[in-house]
Amino acid sequence: NAGVMQNPRHLVRRRGQEARLRCSPMKGHSHVYWYRQLPEEGLKFMVYLQKENIIDESGMPKERFSAEFPKEGPSILRIQQVVRGDSAAYFCASSRTGSGQPQHFGDGTRLSIL
């Protein structure tokens, strides 16, 4: 499967735990984007990364959230000390280059906080 791969598909955490969401972009794509979708709401941009660089993190909450895209391996979205309000679908997208290219999405990770 050459598409954007996200795992896990579903993740359950208790309040205060850490959540790690992974995303491998499409083959040949070097730009990764993370979005969050709350129930019954639209997608909200969180962060845009290229290999080893955060390009735009204007949509990231100031605390508890971080993202990386290392030279080797998938992009990771990390949420520390999760709270109930973090429950959402987290989608990763990738594109080949910047400059207005369409983005292709993974299946998403549904995060549920108990």
Added chain:
Amino acid sequence: RKEVEQDPGPFNVPEGATVAFNCTYSNSASQSFFWYRQDCRKEPKLLMSVYSSGNEDGRFTAQLNRASQYISLLIRDSKLSDSATYLCVVGYNTDKLIFGTGTRLQVFP
């Protein structure tokens, strides 16, 4: 004012009908425009890019009016499988995409 605004619907139309969705965006610096489709609890899928000259892909036609900052999507001969939420998406030179909240379409037999 939201950066990308859409009528949430739902639009309930019979099979074979023609339906049109509209979208407005607030930032005149927007450089790229797309329509995505999202089925319930699934990932958004690119339906089509939108070009200044307008473009067509089978039963789907997209139009862009930069002066009015307005984008439209026309679906002809609606199918049951067209039932989904249609997302208007606007991009900037920073590559951040701004998504509208979507317009729900329900096609009934």
